[in-house]
Amino acid sequence: MASMLMVHMNPGQGETSYARNSSLQNAEQKRLKPLIEAAIVDFCTSTGTLLLTKMVVADLGCSSGPNAIALVSVAVETIHNHCLRFLQPPPEVCVLLNDLPGSDFNTVVKSLDTLRHSNCEPIVITGVLPGSFYERLFTSGSLHFVFSSNSLHWISKAPEDLTRNQITAYDIDEHIRLQRRPMVIEAYAQQFRKDFTRFLELRAKELIPGGRMVVSLAGRDSDVITPKFSHLWEFIAQNLSIMVLEGVIDKAKFDSFYLPVYEPSDKELREIIQDEGSFSITEMQVNEPPSGPDSALVVPSRFVNVIRAVFEPIIVLHFGQVMDEFVRTLERRWSLEGSLQDEHARNPRTTVAVSLRKA
Template identity: 80%
Template sequence: MNQGQGKTSYARNSGIQNAEQKRLKPMIEAAIADLSGSTSTSALLPTKMVVADLGCSSGPNAVALVSIAIDAIHIHCLQFLQPPPEVCVLLNDLPDNDFNTVVKSLVTLHQSNNEPIVATGIVPGSFYERLFTSGSLHLVCSSNSLHWLSKAPEDLTRNQIPAYDIDEHTRLERHPMVIEAYAQQFRKDFRSFLKFRAKELIPGGRMVVSLVGDFLDSGVIAPKFSHMWEFIAQILSVMVSEGVIDKAKLDSFYVPLYEPSDKELREIIQDEGSFSISEMRVHGPQSGVDSALMVPRRFVNTTRAVFEPIIVLHFGEVMDEFVRTLERRWSVEGTMQDDFTRSPRPRVAVSSRRHDLQVGQVQAKSSKWCKLKEA
């Protein structure tokens, strides 16, 4: 994401993402309520709680989800006349994230909510790896992040197969193989995410996540661009035809981004086995979004704020021309709306609960320990 507070920064062009965070409020509130019964039969929350946001990014959105969780904790304690628990808030993103603004946001959050916040911190690193100590987290939140892969699909990069070929016939012929390569990488990454979070959450701990998804098997007309990275590549292909960038550069460009369907997410969660799904929602990309944000100029800025770093890293300083190409496309009346209609980007939100250790598992571990002791 673009760093800082400038006019092309993520901090100033993330209103659409913030709308998705707000939609998670009921799920987070339900998760907090559920945690009051995760360790006892009473309605009391634990006396100490740790809340983490994975993929927090920067700007005002960095503390949005944890703020919702803190408000939910405060309301729950007032309702049941419970002293507020000690709460630790942890924010995570990749090491090159703009943590300067994140730290300022955390300071503001701490000062404005003396209770129940006790400690705050940042945890740099990939959420596809271990980040926290075992059994230390009560609630994990993540929004607008998990559709980003840990890396480009290995099957494509290893065999030097372009994700998007300018030749339409070749592109259509390879399309199923390319999409499957992206799907495989997502399955591998998301299983890792679930496995590590299961180790870090307490038994019965909750997780609320949302990501850009796909309307697969939903009856919606087949999209022109199955995934957002295809749309980005299509704009870049126009720049190739105009001689702005080299075709070989486009052929070696892979956006590590995959939007799964709710069906795919459900299957991966159930197959991995660490979590049970409490609730899953799918809603349209414009649901709950201020109409002022859904205009070409604002959406061009949002696209730039998200994709500029990865485009500039691969192609060099071509972003101004990328923006002009995108603006030309959407300057025709109704073109942007047509793109959204033909290639909808729904949001998939999932609330899940980490399985408690089953009796059989306890017995198996006890038996294994006894055997080791006897040996």
């Protein structure tokens, strides 16, 4: 799969690393905490798992930095507290983190070591599993809980309908672009449907009966896509198209660039889950992005670093060392077309979170 080679966040601890520029993702993880706690308590209560001697917890698309163990830490703490409440010995917990092979697993392993030695109970065994969550990762019926945050909007590859017919994702000619846009968006939507259905099928095989899954991903708050709304891949492509017109990057390179990202609506997500049939929906939320004067969404320099932390590896792999010029073009665009706040007003970013129970 193309994304297995391309998609990873900026590694290390530098100024533009994901580890130092993932506060938005961390805010979304905090929103998942009540869903994770409720899923674990309900699982333990409804299935009598106080007698279980071991549990397996997995985070898929963990990335790197301080966020890597956030969700599994909530799970371990909740399991421990639930057992304490009923004066039962806590089970041994196996924590497994997964991401694509290109991720910075050095920082992931350091985070896991911190989790493993943070307290004596429950006993926590940890491990790292590189690979795509669009493939089988675990043995059948081996998992109790699965979590994923800020990852599932990454699709497995560029839409085949576009690449096979050499249709550009974002045509520089505005007339052609507007004419093709519905078809291009539908191609991305179909690829997402195919991938997310596959994700559900695989996790259904790996979870035990009654196992729980809590996931969140970038989405949108309406099933209707207005002409002014742009998906994340369109937002990036708009900036790159300016660089083509200015002669910074080659047009042929631009025409062959497909960012493998799609933001579904909650309605789309619900339909896919219901059609696949392996899970029932316990709760679904559509959340507005975190706000406040210190948010990266309103501080241009911080938002630029967030963009670099997430998209620099894939852009550089395709176009070469153009990221500094990409940033200058982005900042110049904001100064001409309005502020960063205006950009977010035109394209409000939401997240869709869903808690699932395996049938």
